[in-house]
Amino acid sequence: MLNLKFGISALLLEIGAWSGPALLQGRSDAALLSYLTVHGLACVMLSLFLLPLLSGAQAKPRTPVLALMAAFSYTVPVAGFVGVALAVIVLRVYRSPAAQDAFESLRLPEFDRHQRLQGSFRQSGLRSFLGNSQAPMQTRMRAMVALQRVSGRIASPLLRTVLSDPSEDLRLLAYGMLDTLEKRINRTIDSELDALRQAREAEGDTPGPLTTESNYRLSDLYWELVYQELVQGDLRDHAIKESLRYCEQVLEHRPEHPHLNLRRGRLLHLLGQTQAAEAAYGLARALGLPATRVLPYQAELCFQRRDFEQTRQLVHELAQWRALPRLRPILDYWEPPR
Numbered sequence: 001m002l003n004l005k006f007g008i009s010a011l012l013l014e015i016g017a018w019s020g021p022a023l024l025q026g027r028s029d030a031a032l033l034s035y036l037t038v039h040g041l042a043c044v045m046l047s048l049f050l051l052p053l054l055s056g057a058q059a060k061p062r063t064p065v066l067a068l069m070a071a072f073s074y075t076v077p078v079a080g081f082v083g084v085a086l087a088v089i090v091l092r093v094y095r096s097p098a099a100q101d102a103f104e105s106l107r108l109p110e111f112d113r114h115q116r117l118q119g120s121f122r123q124s125g126l127r128s129f130l131g132n133s134q135a136p137m138q139t140r141m142r143a144m145v146a147l148q149r150v151s152g153r154i155a156s157p158l159l160r161t162v163l164s165d166p167s168e169d170l171r172l173l174a175y176g177m178l179d180t181l182e183k184r185i186n187r188t189i190d191s192e193l194d195a196l197r198q199a200r201e202a203e204g205d206t207p208g209p210l211t212t213e214s215n216y217r218l219s220d221l222y223w224e225l226v227y228q229e230l231v232q233g234d235l236r237d238h239a240i241k242e243s244l245r246y247c248e249q250v251l252e253h254r255p256e257h258p259h260l261n262l263r264r265g266r267l268l269h270l271l272g273q274t275q276a277a278e279a280a281y282g283l284a285r286a287l288g289l290p291a292t293r294v295l296p297y298q299a300e301l302c303f304q305r306r307d308f309e310q311t312r313q314l315v316h317e318l319a320q321w322r323a324l325p326r327l328r329p330i331l332d333y334w335e336p337p338r
Contacts, residue, residue, distance in 0.1 A: 004049075006045045006046075006048045006049035007045075007046070007049040009042075009045045010042045010043075010045035010046035010049055011042075013038050013039075013041050013042035013045060014038075014039065014042040014046075014081060016038050016042075017034075017035050017038035017039040017042055039074065039077070040070075040074055042081070043069075043070045043071075043073040043074040043081070044070050046069070046070075046073055046081065046084065046085065047066050047067075047069040047070040047073070047084075048066070050069060050084065050085060050088040051065065051066055051069070053088050053089070053091075053092045054088060054091060054092070069084050069088075072084055130143055130144065130158060130161060130162055130165075130170075133165065133166055133167070137167065137169070137170075140167075140170060141169070141170070141173070144159070144162065144170065144173055144174065144177070147159065147177065148177070151228075152181050152224070152228035152230065153227060153228050153229075155177070155181070156178065156181065156228045156229045156230055157229055159174040159177055159178050160174075160178070160229070162174035163175060163178075178230065181228065181230055182225070182230040182231070185221055185224055185225055185228075185230065188221055189218065189221045189222070192214055192217050192218050192221060193218070195214050196211065196214035196215065196218065199211045199213075199214050207249075207253065212249075212250055212253050212254070215246040215247075215249045215250045216246070216250050216260075218242070218243075218246040219243045219244075219246035219247040219250065219260075219263070222239045222240075222242045222243035222246065223239075223243045223263060223267075225239040226239050226240055226243065226270070237271075240267055240270050240271060241271070243263075243267055244264065244267040244268065244271070247260055247263055247264050247267065248264065251264065256287055257287075258284050258287035258288055258289040259284075259289065261280050261283045261284035261287060261289075262280070262281070262284040262289055262293065262294060262297075264280045265277045265278075265279075265280030265281040265283075265284060265297065266297060268280060269297065269300075269301060274301055274304070274305060277297075277301060278298070278301055281294050281297055281298050281301070282298075291317070291318070292318065295314055295315075295317060295318040296318065296327065298314050299311050299314040299315050299318065302314060311334070312334055315330065315331060315334040315335075316334070316335070318331065319331045319335065
């Protein structure tokens with residue numbers, strides 16, 4: 001910022017420098033010393049006054065530029081004093097327009113704010129990171145907040161590992177997030193049960209499309225509780241049975257629905273009814289469901305029955321599809337030696 005006090009002080013000191021020798025009677029050493037001292041102070045004041053007039057690039061580095069102006073005005077009496085002032089004014093007025101207005105017409109790019117919604121943590125490293133009690137607490141908190149933006153199938157098992165963490169804050173946060181996920185689905189189930197009740201009242205004893213659609217959604221919702229691992233123990237068994245009950249009610253009217261037959265097989269599989277589950281898997285595949293959707297569950301069922309030869313055959317059949325990177329370690333394990 002321009003300081004007029006420096007300018008006025010420089011002018012008065014320069015006038016005083018020239019009037020000093022006259023007061024000290026001409027050419028004595030005292031007169032010369034008086035002139036040089038006062039003239040030096042005037043040059044410093046002038047430099048401090050003129051420096052803010054230079055642009056940011058012209059005034060850097062500040063100390064050498066300040067010393068250069070002071071030295072030039074000091075070594076060249078009168079002309080140097082006036083010349084430095086004129087040079088700074090010329091640089092100020094006639095500087096390059098390109099340098100002056102280089103960024104005045106630049107428009108800021110429009111950023112997509114939704115790109116910031118993704119978490120800064122990769123899902124693959126969250127499990128080991130959350131389990132590391134030596135990591136900074138704030139960073140682990142951020143990692144847990146990032147789980148709000150991933151699917152419940154991935155977030156729920158990770159949150160359950162934090163429930164045994166030594167930090168009480170992390171345990172409470174994990175419990176709250178799991179409770180929120182579960183309550184969100186339970187609220188939807190309650191709303192859908194009301195819709196089912198209204199559909200049954202409207203359609204009477206013969207279930208119609210409204211009742212069938214409500215049963216379908218209820219089977220989906222109870223399955224989500226199991227699939228996302230939001231319920232454990234007896235609650236998990238209850239959710240499996242309820243999902244199976246509504247699924248079978250839909251299959252009474254849509255027996256050739258391949259996806260529902262697959263779900264029925266998975267629910268029966270979880271309940272330990274292996275023969276019924278095997279029949280449901282076979283029916284889902286016969287109805288046109290891709291083999292890659294059914295073969296892994298059939299192989300798992302055979303493995304649990306300790307029918308290893310049939311398991312090997314199913315895995316070998318599954319290995320014909322190359323686009324299964326997540327199952328590749330299992331396929332390599334069951335591949336017969338060459």
